[in-house]
Amino acid sequence: MSPKNLRCLPLAAAAMVVCMSAQAEYTVADGKLRLSGFGTVGVSRTNTDQALFNTPGQGGGADRSASFAPDTKLGLQGTYKLTDTISATAQLLTKYRATGEYTPQVEWAFAKWQATPSTTLRVGRIGAPFFMVSDFRDVGYANTPVRPPLDVYGQVPMNSVDGGDVSYQANFGGATLTSTLWGGQTKVKYAAALRNNGTDMDPILVKVRNQVGLNFQAEFDGGYTLRLGHMQGKLSTEASSLSALRSGLSGVLAGGLGADPQALANQLLSEINTTGQKATFTGLGASMDRDNIVLAAEYTWRTVNKGTQSNTAGWYALGGYRFGAVLPYVVVSRLRVESLNANLNPQAAVLGAAYVGAQGFVNSGKVAQNTLSAGARWDFRSGMALKAQFDHISKPAGSNGQFLIPDASTASGQDFFNNKKKVNVLSLALDFVF
Template identity: 50%
Template structure:
């Protein structure tokens, strides 16, 4: 079997093999090494072939034909105690990525120093704490729903960062207060278009430098948890489509494009304005979130409210929120949810030009269209804890998007949509997504 075919091997088979062969939560005889794992086999089917349903940034997803790709994943995690206070943790995960593959990668790789019972420091690659469940958002078994609500969680397609953090815990009666601070940088690949055969185009590279953040968590004995977080950094995006646009405009900006520069005096300035519109370089970016969860007496509630702010460039400012409620009946947990994400400020529009730069104008418009993500999601589902370590879920999502929005879906070819007129982008649409998943830990 070729390496390429191996990379695209259906994850369900690999997950089942791992689940059947792994020993649950292995600990070495000396107690220094512990290994565990988790995974999801998820099959989803959308009611449209116009776009792909997925986690933002994946190189494909689910359509009418259905797919295992958006949700299926498997991971193994190990921790080794170097000394009584120093340990190392690594987590290797295979999940559907921006290249449309399942390539095992180190999601986590860090060293932790427990300096005091209440104070710890970590350094390396760690989960990026943008959200309330950042550390376990990939662990389907730990979450009520099939996936974290995408109206909130798709706003930042970055799952880890490399740097340092410090965490302090304080107990005050029935309340445990946890505060943490971080510094580092984050990188992620992001698919924003596909080729005509459905394979992903060259993914964009997202970089967040000078990443700083503060998180505060209050946990009460009655099952209530409150969380406040704020992260900011410098955002840079390098995408093949934007680079192609800018490369094509470079001769016009330099004044060496022959007749265009000779007959159109504003050509150079028009080209410069178009190039600037699709540039996202070293821009101030921030993400703020407030979260609440409650799990007591069979009642389960979770809610988050978030804001993404980008000071310049073409990535839009957004606000997202969701609420999920459920009630346990023994091993069964039916739940309802509702969420929304809206564009507060597009941050960029196509500049007016008086030069024959139609191709570049269409490319710029296609890039900006990918930032039109407003949508609403109504969710109903049920979770069945079949046995310890194994949960089966069924979920139905009704997603509504307004006119002039792609929602959180992946459009196969935004440039084609500009040239021919997209009935999906330019119309109000409702899409239904049905998902069946099996979550397991081992």
């Protein structure tokens, strides 16, 4: 990872904060083009050097040395109105990626047709609507805490999907009900608790094809919101180390080493099959923002038919109270592993490095942890908020939690995985919109 790449975005975002006005967006004179942006300059540090704290999937993070990587980002968005009912929207987001660099990426690029006052169609790259705050999970200013709770939001690394959706909105008394049918495919690089020879990152390429989802959201007078969503698709994961492992096992099969090793190799190949597995994700959410009280909660569960990805369930509950421009809050959350899809035969240990490699992929799906967070948000001027947050994360023995282990094969990496650990994280963030 280049130090220049590490420093570039935080400095650019800080300069943006200094130069921008309090105006939240810019619209050209004819009203057809609207430009806006958002960003966060955030820094975090922990009380351990055994593992890196980050947004799951990033190729780096924070330890005892403070890091900008987990939260710092900069986004620009533009919408052009082609006709009274047709528009085009694009969003460019730069944040710390799986490759260990700040890289710009097109998060949104879609055309929208307001077919009727109640019906909307979008086609292109749209936000992946897995969660209650999916459309603004990267907009720190729009979220109460420094980041959406990772015990829930870390279960799915995809922020966008290439496809489309159709939404229908209806009013019933004091409620607005929106139903959305969406579908498409997506792929994203994800840095797991793996290294190539203990030195270079080996990002996993995660693909989900044939996605189909249905969401319902009800907004009530008084600041209440309810949401239910479900999706299913075909999940595939690929990495160079996984390909090398499969090649090695195929060599065992072709090497004439006897019936038992070949049978064991066949079992391992079957267990680590990560191509075209049926995957589902379901979420329930509720929030309230009324007077000075802010409440939110979500419960989600992920299932995968087979492979090294685990079946998980996560939940969080958030509560806060405004005192003028200051909003203190607490968050309690939990991520648990419901079941592991891959069950390796201990007898396969005779295969040596192949078994160890397969076990490493299985262990990367062991992510259980609990988190208690407390923080405060200060909206000190229009379009800007300063936040401070303390997270106390507990993970059980036999789990990586949501952390990135710098090298899972080292004594330090094994110690972190095999034993209970409590990690404290301190974060400061300046969020802004313009």
